[in-house]
Amino acid sequence: xxxxxxxxxxxxxxxxxxxxxxxxxxxxxxxxxxxxxxxxxxxxxxxxxxxxxxxxxxxxxxxxxxxxxxxxxxxxxxxxxxxxxxxxxxxxxxxxxxxxxxxxxxxxxxxxxxxxxxxxxxxxxxxxxxxxxxxxxxxxxxxxxxxxxxxxxxxxxxxxxxxxxxxxxxxxxxxxxxxxxxxxxxxxxxxxxxxxxxxxxxxxxxxxxxxxxxxxxxxxxxxxxxxxxxxxxxxxxxxxxxxxxxxxxxxxxxxxxxxxxxxxxxxxxxxxxxxxxxxxxxxxxxxxxxxxxxxxxxxxxxxxxxxxxxxxxxxxxxxxxxxxxxxxx
Amino acid sequence: xxxxxxxxxxxxxxxxxxxxxxxxxxxxxxxxxxxxxxxxxxxxxxxxxxxxxxxxxxxxxxxxxxxxxxxxxxxxxxxxxxxxxxxxxxxxxxxxxxxxxxxxxxxxxxxxxxxxxxxxxxxxxxxxxxxxxxxxxxxxxxxxxxxxxxxxxxxxxxxxxxxxxxxxxxxxxxxxxxxxxxxxxxxxxxxxxxxxxxxxxxxxxxxxxxxxxxxxxxxxxxxxxxxxxxxxxxxxxxxxxxxxxxxxxxxxxxxxxxxxxxxxxxxxxxxxxxxxxxxxxxxxxxxxxxxxxxxxxxxxxxxxxxxxxxxxxxxxxxxxxxxxxxxxxxxxx
Numbered sequence: 001x002x003x004x005x006x007x008x009x010x011x012x013x014x015x016x017x018x019x020x021x022x023x024x025x026x027x028x029x030x031x032x033x034x035x036x037x038x039x040x041x042x043x044x045x046x047x048x049x050x051x052x053x054x055x056x057x058x059x060x061x062x063x064x065x066x067x068x069x070x071x072x073x074x075x076x077x078x079x080x081x082x083x084x085x086x087x088x089x090x091x092x093x094x095x096x097x098x099x100x101x102x103x104x105x106x107x108x109x110x111x112x113x114x115x116x117x118x119x120x121x122x123x124x125x126x127x128x129x130x131x132x133x134x135x136x137x138x139x140x141x142x143x144x145x146x147x148x149x150x151x152x153x154x155x156x157x158x159x160x161x162x163x164x165x166x167x168x169x170x171x172x173x174x175x176x177x178x179x180x181x182x183x184x185x186x187x188x189x190x191x192x193x194x195x196x197x198x199x200x201x202x203x204x205x206x207x208x209x210x211x212x213x214x215x216x217x218x219x220x221x222x223x224x225x226x227x228x229x230x231x232x233x234x235x236x237x238x239x240x241x242x243x244x245x246x247x248x249x250x251x252x253x254x255x256x257x258x259x260x261x262x263x264x265x266x267x268x269x270x271x272x273x274x275x276x277x278x279x280x281x282x283x284x285x286x287x288x289x290x291x292x293x294x295x296x297x298x299x300x301x302x303x304x305x306x307x308x309x310x311x312x313x314x315x316x317x318x319x320x321x322x323x324x325x326x327x328x329x
Numbered sequence: 330x331x332x333x334x335x336x337x338x339x340x341x342x343x344x345x346x347x348x349x350x351x352x353x354x355x356x357x358x359x360x361x362x363x364x365x366x367x368x369x370x371x372x373x374x375x376x377x378x379x380x381x382x383x384x385x386x387x388x389x390x391x392x393x394x395x396x397x398x399x400x401x402x403x404x405x406x407x408x409x410x411x412x413x414x415x416x417x418x419x420x421x422x423x424x425x426x427x428x429x430x431x432x433x434x435x436x437x438x439x440x441x442x443x444x445x446x447x448x449x450x451x452x453x454x455x456x457x458x459x460x461x462x463x464x465x466x467x468x469x470x471x472x473x474x475x476x477x478x479x480x481x482x483x484x485x486x487x488x489x490x491x492x493x494x495x496x497x498x499x500x501x502x503x504x505x506x507x508x509x510x511x512x513x514x515x516x517x518x519x520x521x522x523x524x525x526x527x528x529x530x531x532x533x534x535x536x537x538x539x540x541x542x543x544x545x546x547x548x549x550x551x552x553x554x555x556x557x558x559x560x561x562x563x564x565x566x567x568x569x570x571x572x573x574x575x576x577x578x579x580x581x582x583x584x585x586x587x588x589x590x591x592x593x594x595x596x597x598x599x600x601x602x603x604x605x606x607x608x609x610x611x612x613x614x615x616x617x618x619x620x621x622x623x624x625x626x627x628x629x630x631x632x633x634x635x636x637x638x639x640x641x642x643x644x645x646x647x648x649x650x651x652x653x654x655x656x657x658x659x660x661x662x
Contacts, residue, residue: 011486018487027499152647156640158591160598161632164618172622267492271595282495286599289498297499304492312490 004320012313019305024065027298051096054078068093092302093295095288102299106281110303112182113280116272117265119196120203125258128208132215133242139220147212154209163202163275170198180276199276203269207261214257218250225249252323256315263311267304356576356653363652370648373641380638384445391439396425398443399606402434413623427630431620437630440608444631445638447609451523452589456582458528459535464578466532467539468566472547478540485533493530494595500526501601516607523602527589535581542577546570576653583646587639594635610635 052058055078056067067076071091078085078094087094087101094101135147170176177194185192222228223246231241268282277283281300288296364370383390391397406429407413414429422428427438470481501522508518546552547570555565594611596602603609613631621628 014483015486015490018483019490022487023491152643153640156587156643157636158594158639160595161614161635164614164621164628164632168621168625168628264492268495270494270498270599274599285495286498289502289601292502301492301495301499304495305490308490308492 005317008313008316012309016306016309019309020069020302021065023298023301023305024068025061027294027301028061028064055094055096092299095293095295097288097291097293098296102295105296106284106299106303109280109284111184112278113266113268113273113282115185115192115196116199116203116269116278116280117262119200120207120265120269121258121262123200123204124207124211127204128211129215129254131208132212133219133247135212135216136219136223137242144216148216151209151212154205155213157206159202159206160271160275162205163199163272166198166202167275180278182278195276195278199269199272199278202272202275203265211254211257214254215250218253219246222246222250248322252319255318255322259311259315259318260308263307266307268300360576360649360652364648367648367652369644370652373644373648376637376641377645380445380641381449383442384449387439387442387446391442394426394438396436396439398435398439398608400435402429402436404434406432406434413620428624428626430616431624431627437613437627440613441610441630441634444608444610444613445634447520447603447607448590448593448611448638451520451527451593452586454524455527455531455589456585458524459531459585460578460582462528463532463535463581464539464571464574467536468543468570468574470536471540471543472562472566472570481536481540485536488530488533491530494592496530497523497526497596498599498601501596516604519602519604520607523593523596527592531585531589535578538577538581539574542574543570546573580646580650580653583642583649587642587646590642591635591639 056064059067070076071087071089071093073089075089076087076091076094078087085094085101087103090103092102092106095105098105131147131151135144138144138147167180171179177198178191180195180198181191182195183191223242228241228245231245232238236245266281268280268285270282270286272278273280273282274286281303284296285300285304287293288300402425413431414434425436425438427436427441429436430440466481466485470478501519504525505515505518505522508521509515513521552565552569555569560569593602593609594614597609597611598615600615603612610631614628614635617624617627617631
């Protein structure tokens with residue numbers, strides 16, 4: 001088991017290093033001059049050159065990458081003399097456009113995305129898995145058909161269309177909720193909930209549909225196994241059969257999907273954040289693309305990729321806990 | 330297992346054993362028979378063919394109806410309302426069966442039909458590329474194993490670690506510039522860009538799937554027989570193994586198409602997809618947002634179209650999967 005964990009962690013780190021290299025190269029070896037993007041239209045060549053030196057953009061690319069990695073661990077100071085500014089570790093860079101270090105910028109918007117992702121995750125996991133089990137237990141009856149039919153409909157709605165529909169009916173037409181305006185929960189819990197409820201429902205609807213189908217298929221597959229028949233035959237109550245034997249064996253693909261979906265959302269639920277104008281990681285990413293703010297783009301891509309890689313590792317380790325056979329490989 | 334698998338329509342014993350009446354019939358014909366019995370799937374297929382044909386014939390239909398997706402029509406707008414569509418239901422009239430776009434008066438039906446062309450073109454081209462790259466890479470990785478497999482495996486891992494939508498958005502300004510430098514018009518550059526990135530980030534999933542299948546296929550007797558009879562590797566890969574992979578490839582393609590159509594719409598909605606004056610359903614939705622409090626039909630028309638097509642693809646895709654792989658079928662038992 002220890003060997004497996006270590007190997008898995010090492011592969012994860014390797015992927016992270018490669019990811020950072022590719023991302024860095026992709027966005028810094030582009031035809032656009034990152035130094036020219038540091039100031040507006042009234043820029044003189046002198047200012048651009050000064051900024052190039054201050055940001056270390058005059059160095060060869062590999063050296064820039066090393067500086068970037070060093071900054072991740074030790075923090076980074078730009079410029080020299082009186083005009084210096086420091087970004088604390090883990091420094092992802094400095095955004096001239098916003099006059100801020102990238103890391104605090106990302107940390108500032110991250111809570112919004114975390115609230116959004118985790119709230120929706122709880123909603124869709126509970127509803128999706130429960131409805132999936134329900135559909136499996138009512139196999140061949142109208143309840144199963146209705147649940148699966150509804151799931152397929154939900155699955156076919158693009159998330160931004162659901163979001164826009166909810167916004168149109170709930171907020172504009174029926175005026176059940178005020179127009180979404182994000183505030184942190186500690187400032188105004190009521191307004192926070194009023195803002196978040198529709199985004200949560202939107203994401204939950206989209207994802208629950210997938211989990212209903214997945215859970216139902218998994219349950220049907222495991223409930224057809226011989227050991228389930230054995231469990232029933234030895235007189236275990238149906239509840240125990242479903243929970244202890246059926247669910248556990250069918251759990252692995254659900255855990256995988258759940259981990260990866262949650263990680264994907266933590267990297268920025270771009271579409272839902274745009275529909276409901278939530279100031280999260282996705283909005284930051286979109287805005288920095290529209291502003292051509294390279295350090296912020298690189299930073300958000302790296303943070304999002306980090307979540308995906310970490311989730312992959314956690315999922316694989318959970319696998320080994322749920323299903324001991326995995327450890328052999 | 331039959332040794333004669335060189336033919337794509339070789340009998341599948343797995344399928345035959347579940348339905349004895351059709352024993353000896355090719356998998357393709359068997360799947361088609363199962364599909365034909367599924368009413369929902371047939372309706373979905375009808376809808377898809379209809380959408381496909383109208384998209385293909387959009388210029389003809391639009392000109393027969395005397396419409397145009399690009400022409401401004403001030404007479405359909407009401408200046409007193411700040412150039413919102415005149416009349417009820419978003420400006421529905423004999424001239425404009427589905428109403429007009431606010432501010433410009435461009436015909437919505439014409440834009441909807443032209444938008445379908447764009448969405449379908451992007452999704453179909455991207456899925457073709459994904460199928461080709463994913464299959465070739467998957468077969469080679471699965472069959473060759475060793476360092477080839479390791480390199481391919483690691484690079485798919487790496488590609489899968491990229492936050493897909495974020496990368497699409499982040500790369501769009503630069504790559505579209507590059508494409509424009511190659512002589513493409515800005516609208517076409519965006520369309521080609523979407524095809525390229527969808528294909529680039531889409532193939533690893535299929536490659537993984539195919540690799541897994543090939544790992545077990547290459548241990549089978551018919552491959553051994555081919556190797557023993559001295560068949561070149563290329564022949565083994567594409568004449569012996571590939572025909573056994575049609576089912577997973579077709580299933581993957583049918584479930585990818587709706588995802589790609591929705592993704593195109595989402596990106597156009599976010600403002601990094603298709604640009605003016607090209608219509609696309611996602612872009613129409615994005616444009617409608619500013620008006621949806623006053624002209625809700627503008628939101629519902631492209632949204633409903635998008636939903637219907639994606640839903641039809643999903644219903645059809647489910648049915649195809651059931652027909653090709655009876656073990657996971659809904660209609661089993």
